[in-house]
Amino acid sequence: MSIRPKIPATIVTGFLGSGKTTLLRHILAHAGGRRIAVIVNEFGELGIDGEILRGCGIGCEDEGGERAGQLYELANGCLCCTVQEEFYPVMRELIARRDDIDHILIETSGLALPKPLVQAFNWPEIRNACTVDAVITVVDVPAAAAGQFAANPQAVDAQRRADPNLDHESPLHELFEDQLSAADLVILSKTDLADETARATVETLVREELPPAVKVVASEHGRIDLDLVLGLGAAAEDNIHLRASHHDHEEGDAHDHDHDAFQSVSVELPAVDRERLLAILHDLVQAHTIYRIKGFVALPGKPMRLVVHGVGRRFDSYFDRRWLADETPRTRLVLIGEDLDASALAAALAVAEAVETA
Secondary structure (H helix, E strand, O other): OOOOOEEEEEEEEEEOOHHHHHHHHHHHHHHOOOEEEEEEEOOOOOOOHHHHHHHHOOOOOOOOEEEOOOOOEOOOOHHHHHHHHHHHHHHHHHHHOOOOOOEEEEEEOOOHHHHHHHHHHOHHHOOOOOOEEEEEEEEEEHHHOOOOOOOOHHHHHHHHOOOOOOOOOHHHHHHHHHHHHOEEEEEEEOHHHHHHHHHHHHHHHHHOOOOOOEEEEEEOOOEEEOOHOOOOOOHHHHHHHHOOOOOOOOOOOOOOOOOHHHHEEEEOOOOEEEHHHHHHHHHHHHOEEEEEEEEEEOOOOOOEEEEEEEEEEEEEEEEEEEEOOOOOOOOOEEEEEEOOOOOHHHHHHHHHHHOOOO
Protein backbone atom coordinates (compact mmCIF):
# COMPACT_ATOMS: atom_id res chain seq x y z
CA MET A 1 0.00 0.00 0.00
CA SER A 2 1.52 3.29 -1.11
CA ILE A 3 1.59 6.33 1.17
CA ARG A 4 -0.14 9.36 -0.31
CA PRO A 5 2.15 12.40 -0.46
CA LYS A 6 1.26 15.36 1.72
CA ILE A 7 0.02 18.59 0.16
CA PRO A 8 2.75 21.24 0.55
CA ALA A 9 1.55 24.58 1.94
CA THR A 10 3.46 27.84 1.67
CA ILE A 11 2.64 30.51 4.26
CA VAL A 12 3.35 34.06 3.08
CA THR A 13 3.62 36.57 5.91
CA GLY A 14 4.91 40.10 6.26
CA PHE A 15 3.83 43.53 7.39
CA LEU A 16 0.96 45.50 5.91
CA GLY A 17 1.68 46.46 2.32
CA SER A 18 4.94 44.53 2.12
CA GLY A 19 4.01 42.98 -1.22
CA LYS A 20 2.44 39.64 -0.26
CA THR A 21 -0.47 39.83 -2.71
CA THR A 22 1.88 40.92 -5.51
CA LEU A 23 4.00 37.86 -4.81
CA LEU A 24 0.93 35.60 -4.90
CA ARG A 25 -0.17 37.04 -8.23
CA HIS A 26 3.28 36.36 -9.67
CA ILE A 27 3.19 32.76 -8.43
CA LEU A 28 -0.26 32.21 -9.93
CA ALA A 29 0.80 33.77 -13.22
CA HIS A 30 3.78 31.43 -13.49
CA ALA A 31 2.27 28.32 -11.89
CA GLY A 32 3.33 26.21 -14.86
CA GLY A 33 0.41 23.85 -14.59
CA ARG A 34 0.53 23.54 -10.81
CA ARG A 35 -2.96 23.33 -9.30
CA ILE A 36 -2.78 25.91 -6.51
CA ALA A 37 -5.40 26.64 -3.88
CA VAL A 38 -5.19 30.08 -2.27
CA ILE A 39 -6.27 31.12 1.22
CA VAL A 40 -6.36 34.88 1.79
CA ASN A 41 -6.75 36.33 5.27
CA GLU A 42 -7.80 39.97 5.74
CA PHE A 43 -7.58 42.45 8.60
CA GLY A 44 -10.50 44.80 8.13
CA GLU A 45 -14.11 44.67 7.00
CA LEU A 46 -13.46 44.72 3.25
CA GLY A 47 -12.00 41.81 1.32
CA ILE A 48 -9.67 43.98 -0.74
CA ASP A 49 -6.86 41.47 -1.34
CA GLY A 50 -9.31 38.71 -2.17
CA GLU A 51 -10.96 40.96 -4.74
CA ILE A 52 -7.60 41.78 -6.29
CA LEU A 53 -6.73 38.09 -6.60
CA ARG A 54 -10.16 37.29 -8.05
CA GLY A 55 -9.67 39.97 -10.66
CA CYS A 56 -6.16 38.96 -11.64
CA GLY A 57 -7.44 36.60 -14.32
CA ILE A 58 -4.61 34.16 -13.62
CA GLY A 59 -5.21 30.89 -11.86
CA CYS A 60 -8.43 32.22 -10.33
CA GLU A 61 -10.90 31.52 -13.11
CA ASP A 62 -12.13 28.47 -14.98
CA GLU A 63 -13.75 29.16 -18.34
CA GLY A 64 -14.82 32.61 -17.24
CA GLY A 65 -16.09 31.67 -13.80
CA GLU A 66 -14.38 31.36 -10.46
CA ARG A 67 -14.08 27.73 -9.39
CA ALA A 68 -15.92 26.97 -6.18
CA GLY A 69 -13.49 26.65 -3.33
CA GLN A 70 -10.52 27.88 -5.34
CA LEU A 71 -10.11 31.04 -3.27
CA TYR A 72 -10.78 31.13 0.48
CA GLU A 73 -10.95 34.54 2.07
CA LEU A 74 -11.11 34.83 5.87
CA ALA A 75 -12.25 38.37 6.53
CA ASN A 76 -12.89 38.42 10.28
CA GLY A 77 -9.41 38.87 11.74
CA CYS A 78 -5.97 37.30 11.82
CA LEU A 79 -5.61 33.62 11.09
CA CYS A 80 -3.75 33.07 14.33
CA CYS A 81 -6.78 34.30 16.26
CA THR A 82 -9.57 32.68 14.25
CA VAL A 83 -7.73 29.50 13.33
CA GLN A 84 -9.97 27.19 15.37
CA GLU A 85 -13.15 28.77 14.02
CA GLU A 86 -12.29 29.04 10.32
CA PHE A 87 -8.91 27.65 9.32
CA TYR A 88 -9.71 24.08 10.33
CA PRO A 89 -12.88 23.67 8.22
CA VAL A 90 -11.17 25.32 5.24
CA MET A 91 -8.28 22.88 5.48
CA ARG A 92 -10.66 19.94 5.86
CA GLU A 93 -12.34 20.94 2.61
CA LEU A 94 -9.00 21.23 0.83
CA ILE A 95 -7.86 17.89 2.21
CA ALA A 96 -11.06 16.30 0.87
CA ARG A 97 -9.97 17.58 -2.56
CA ARG A 98 -6.30 16.69 -2.17
CA ASP A 99 -6.17 14.81 -5.49
CA ASP A 100 -7.04 18.09 -7.24
CA ILE A 101 -4.45 20.23 -5.44
CA ASP A 102 -0.69 20.40 -5.93
CA HIS A 103 0.05 23.26 -3.55
CA ILE A 104 -1.65 25.56 -1.05
CA LEU A 105 -0.74 29.23 -0.70
CA ILE A 106 -1.78 31.01 2.50
CA GLU A 107 -1.46 34.79 2.67
CA THR A 108 -1.75 35.91 6.29
CA SER A 109 -2.96 39.28 7.43
CA GLY A 110 -0.17 41.82 7.86
CA LEU A 111 -1.03 41.84 11.57
CA ALA A 112 -0.87 38.08 12.07
CA LEU A 113 1.70 36.08 13.93
CA PRO A 114 2.72 33.14 11.69
CA LYS A 115 3.84 30.78 14.47
CA PRO A 116 0.34 29.73 15.72
CA LEU A 117 -0.69 29.07 12.13
CA VAL A 118 2.29 26.80 11.55
CA GLN A 119 1.54 25.02 14.83
CA ALA A 120 -1.99 24.30 13.56
CA PHE A 121 -0.42 21.99 10.97
CA ASN A 122 0.34 19.62 13.84
CA TRP A 123 -3.35 18.93 14.37
CA PRO A 124 -3.69 15.21 13.49
CA GLU A 125 -6.11 15.53 10.58
CA ILE A 126 -4.05 18.30 8.97
CA ARG A 127 -0.66 16.78 9.76
CA ASN A 128 -1.59 13.50 8.09
CA ALA A 129 -2.41 15.24 4.81
CA CYS A 130 -0.44 18.51 4.68
CA THR A 131 2.98 19.94 5.49
CA VAL A 132 4.33 23.48 5.68
CA ASP A 133 6.66 23.62 2.69
CA ALA A 134 7.99 26.98 3.91
CA VAL A 135 7.15 30.18 5.73
CA ILE A 136 8.06 33.13 3.52
CA THR A 137 8.38 36.53 5.18
CA VAL A 138 8.17 39.55 2.87
CA VAL A 139 9.98 42.71 4.02
CA ASP A 140 9.28 46.12 2.46
CA VAL A 141 12.80 47.50 1.94
CA PRO A 142 11.94 51.24 1.60
CA ALA A 143 9.66 51.10 4.65
CA ALA A 144 12.16 49.17 6.76
CA ALA A 145 14.97 51.47 5.67
CA ALA A 146 12.88 54.43 6.84
CA GLY A 147 12.52 52.80 10.26
CA GLN A 148 8.74 52.49 10.01
CA PHE A 149 8.35 48.74 10.47
CA ALA A 150 11.75 47.63 11.69
CA ALA A 151 13.46 47.16 15.05
CA ASN A 152 14.87 50.45 16.32
CA PRO A 153 16.01 50.08 19.96
CA GLN A 154 16.92 53.76 20.33
CA ALA A 155 13.52 54.97 19.17
CA VAL A 156 11.70 52.41 21.33
CA ASP A 157 13.72 53.45 24.38
CA ALA A 158 13.03 57.13 23.69
CA GLN A 159 9.34 56.40 23.34
CA ARG A 160 9.32 54.45 26.59
CA ARG A 161 10.95 57.34 28.48
CA ALA A 162 8.56 59.86 26.96
CA ASP A 163 5.45 57.86 27.85
CA PRO A 164 5.25 56.66 31.47
CA ASN A 165 2.37 54.37 30.54
CA LEU A 166 4.45 52.46 28.00
CA ASP A 167 6.38 49.65 29.68
CA HIS A 168 6.61 47.18 26.80
CA GLU A 169 8.12 47.00 23.34
CA SER A 170 6.30 48.52 20.42
CA PRO A 171 3.78 46.02 18.97
CA LEU A 172 5.21 46.74 15.51
CA HIS A 173 8.72 45.99 16.74
CA GLU A 174 7.62 42.66 18.16
CA LEU A 175 5.56 41.79 15.11
CA PHE A 176 8.48 42.44 12.75
CA GLU A 177 10.76 40.18 14.76
CA ASP A 178 8.14 37.43 15.20
CA GLN A 179 7.43 37.32 11.47
CA LEU A 180 11.15 36.92 10.84
CA SER A 181 11.58 34.31 13.57
CA ALA A 182 9.18 31.95 11.78
CA ALA A 183 10.74 32.41 8.32
CA ASP A 184 12.29 29.71 6.16
CA LEU A 185 12.92 32.30 3.44
CA VAL A 186 12.91 36.12 3.50
CA ILE A 187 12.07 38.16 0.42
CA LEU A 188 13.22 41.77 0.33
CA SER A 189 10.53 43.49 -1.74
CA LYS A 190 10.41 46.77 -3.67
CA THR A 191 14.19 46.89 -4.03
CA ASP A 192 13.69 49.04 -7.14
CA LEU A 193 12.46 51.82 -4.83
CA ALA A 194 15.58 51.81 -2.63
CA ASP A 195 19.26 52.45 -3.28
CA GLU A 196 22.02 49.95 -2.56
CA THR A 197 22.81 51.51 0.82
CA ALA A 198 19.21 51.16 2.01
CA ARG A 199 19.00 47.61 0.72
CA ALA A 200 22.25 46.63 2.48
CA THR A 201 21.05 48.23 5.72
CA VAL A 202 17.77 46.33 5.67
CA GLU A 203 19.45 43.05 4.75
CA THR A 204 21.81 43.46 7.71
CA LEU A 205 18.89 44.24 10.01
CA VAL A 206 16.98 41.19 8.79
CA ARG A 207 19.92 38.79 9.02
CA GLU A 208 20.42 39.74 12.67
CA GLU A 209 17.04 38.09 13.38
CA LEU A 210 17.64 34.93 11.32
CA PRO A 211 19.57 31.68 11.67
CA PRO A 212 22.38 31.39 9.09
CA ALA A 213 20.49 28.69 7.17
CA VAL A 214 17.60 31.03 6.27
CA LYS A 215 18.14 32.62 2.86
CA VAL A 216 17.44 36.26 2.02
CA VAL A 217 16.59 37.12 -1.59
CA ALA A 218 15.59 40.34 -3.34
CA SER A 219 12.56 40.90 -5.55
CA GLU A 220 10.99 43.66 -7.62
CA HIS A 221 7.23 43.71 -8.29
CA GLY A 222 6.92 40.23 -6.77
CA ARG A 223 9.02 38.69 -9.55
CA ILE A 224 11.00 35.70 -8.34
CA ASP A 225 11.90 32.24 -9.63
CA LEU A 226 9.23 29.84 -8.40
CA ASP A 227 11.90 27.23 -7.71
CA LEU A 228 13.12 29.55 -4.95
CA VAL A 229 9.75 29.80 -3.20
CA LEU A 230 7.99 26.49 -3.86
CA GLY A 231 9.28 23.04 -3.05
CA LEU A 232 11.56 24.04 -0.16
CA GLY A 233 10.46 21.03 1.88
CA ALA A 234 11.07 22.78 5.21
CA ALA A 235 8.36 20.86 7.11
CA ALA A 236 8.21 23.90 9.39
CA GLU A 237 5.60 22.31 11.65
CA ASP A 238 8.27 19.89 12.91
CA ASN A 239 10.54 22.58 14.36
CA ILE A 240 8.34 25.64 14.86
CA HIS A 241 8.48 25.06 18.63
CA LEU A 242 12.22 25.80 18.47
CA ARG A 243 11.68 29.23 16.91
CA ALA A 244 11.41 31.69 19.78
CA SER A 245 8.95 34.57 19.59
CA HIS A 246 7.83 37.40 21.86
CA HIS A 247 4.53 35.65 22.55
CA ASP A 248 5.62 32.15 23.54
CA HIS A 249 5.01 32.51 27.27
CA GLU A 250 2.08 34.87 27.58
CA GLU A 251 -0.55 34.16 30.19
CA GLY A 252 -4.07 33.45 29.07
CA ASP A 253 -4.93 32.91 25.42
CA ALA A 254 -1.91 31.69 23.49
CA HIS A 255 -3.05 33.71 20.49
CA ASP A 256 -3.47 37.00 22.34
CA HIS A 257 -0.99 39.35 20.74
CA ASP A 258 -2.60 42.69 21.45
CA HIS A 259 -4.62 43.18 18.29
CA ASP A 260 -6.34 46.00 20.18
CA ALA A 261 -3.26 48.04 19.36
CA PHE A 262 -4.43 48.04 15.74
CA GLN A 263 -7.65 49.34 14.25
CA SER A 264 -9.36 49.00 10.91
CA VAL A 265 -11.61 51.83 9.71
CA SER A 266 -13.80 51.32 6.62
CA VAL A 267 -15.11 54.27 4.65
CA GLU A 268 -17.57 54.13 1.76
CA LEU A 269 -18.13 57.07 -0.60
CA PRO A 270 -19.63 57.72 -4.02
CA ALA A 271 -17.41 58.70 -6.95
CA VAL A 272 -14.47 60.89 -5.88
CA ASP A 273 -11.97 63.23 -7.43
CA ARG A 274 -8.77 61.21 -7.84
CA GLU A 275 -6.23 63.95 -7.16
CA ARG A 276 -8.23 65.37 -4.25
CA LEU A 277 -8.54 61.90 -2.70
CA LEU A 278 -4.81 61.17 -2.94
CA ALA A 279 -3.98 64.59 -1.48
CA ILE A 280 -6.33 63.95 1.46
CA LEU A 281 -4.83 60.50 2.04
CA HIS A 282 -1.33 61.99 2.09
CA ASP A 283 -2.47 64.52 4.70
CA LEU A 284 -4.19 61.85 6.80
CA VAL A 285 -1.15 59.57 7.07
CA GLN A 286 0.86 62.53 8.35
CA ALA A 287 -1.76 63.58 10.89
CA HIS A 288 -2.76 60.09 12.10
CA THR A 289 -0.99 56.82 12.92
CA ILE A 290 -2.01 55.05 9.72
CA TYR A 291 0.14 52.16 8.51
CA ARG A 292 -1.83 50.92 5.54
CA ILE A 293 -4.56 52.14 3.17
CA LYS A 294 -6.18 50.03 0.48
CA GLY A 295 -9.40 50.00 -1.44
CA PHE A 296 -11.38 50.43 -4.63
CA VAL A 297 -12.24 53.86 -6.00
CA ALA A 298 -14.99 55.05 -8.34
CA LEU A 299 -14.14 58.02 -10.55
CA PRO A 300 -16.82 60.15 -12.26
CA GLY A 301 -17.32 59.17 -15.87
CA LYS A 302 -14.79 56.33 -15.71
CA PRO A 303 -15.96 52.79 -16.53
CA MET A 304 -12.91 51.25 -14.83
CA ARG A 305 -12.39 50.54 -11.12
CA LEU A 306 -9.32 52.18 -9.55
CA VAL A 307 -7.30 50.22 -6.98
CA VAL A 308 -5.48 52.33 -4.37
CA HIS A 309 -2.67 51.07 -2.12
CA GLY A 310 -0.88 53.14 0.50
CA VAL A 311 2.02 52.22 2.78
CA GLY A 312 3.28 55.03 4.96
CA ARG A 313 3.43 58.10 2.70
CA ARG A 314 3.86 56.05 -0.49
CA PHE A 315 0.78 55.48 -2.65
CA ASP A 316 0.12 53.44 -5.76
CA SER A 317 -3.01 53.37 -7.91
CA TYR A 318 -4.05 51.53 -11.06
CA PHE A 319 -7.18 50.46 -12.93
CA ASP A 320 -7.85 46.74 -12.56
CA ARG A 321 -11.16 46.11 -14.38
CA ARG A 322 -14.44 47.56 -15.58
CA TRP A 323 -17.30 47.95 -13.15
CA LEU A 324 -19.67 45.03 -13.62
CA ALA A 325 -23.16 45.52 -15.00
CA ASP A 326 -24.74 44.60 -11.68
CA GLU A 327 -22.36 46.78 -9.61
CA THR A 328 -23.01 50.30 -8.41
CA PRO A 329 -19.66 52.11 -8.67
CA ARG A 330 -18.68 53.10 -5.14
CA THR A 331 -15.48 54.08 -3.37
CA ARG A 332 -14.54 51.66 -0.55
CA LEU A 333 -11.41 52.25 1.53
CA VAL A 334 -9.85 50.51 4.53
CA LEU A 335 -7.42 52.40 6.78
CA ILE A 336 -5.37 50.36 9.26
CA GLY A 337 -3.45 51.92 12.12
CA GLU A 338 -3.56 52.84 15.80
CA ASP A 339 -5.81 55.18 17.80
CA LEU A 340 -7.88 56.02 14.74
CA ASP A 341 -10.90 58.34 14.95
CA ALA A 342 -13.34 56.80 12.48
CA SER A 343 -15.63 59.84 12.39
CA ALA A 344 -12.77 62.26 11.76
CA LEU A 345 -11.33 60.10 8.99
CA ALA A 346 -14.70 59.69 7.30
CA ALA A 347 -15.36 63.42 7.47
CA ALA A 348 -11.95 64.23 5.96
CA LEU A 349 -12.42 61.74 3.13
CA ALA A 350 -15.93 63.00 2.37
CA VAL A 351 -14.32 66.17 1.00
CA ALA A 352 -12.94 64.05 -1.86
CA GLU A 353 -16.44 63.41 -3.26
CA ALA A 354 -16.68 64.53 -6.85
CA VAL A 355 -18.86 67.58 -7.47
CA GLU A 356 -21.45 66.97 -10.14
CA THR A 357 -21.66 69.59 -12.86
CA ALA A 358 -24.79 70.47 -14.72
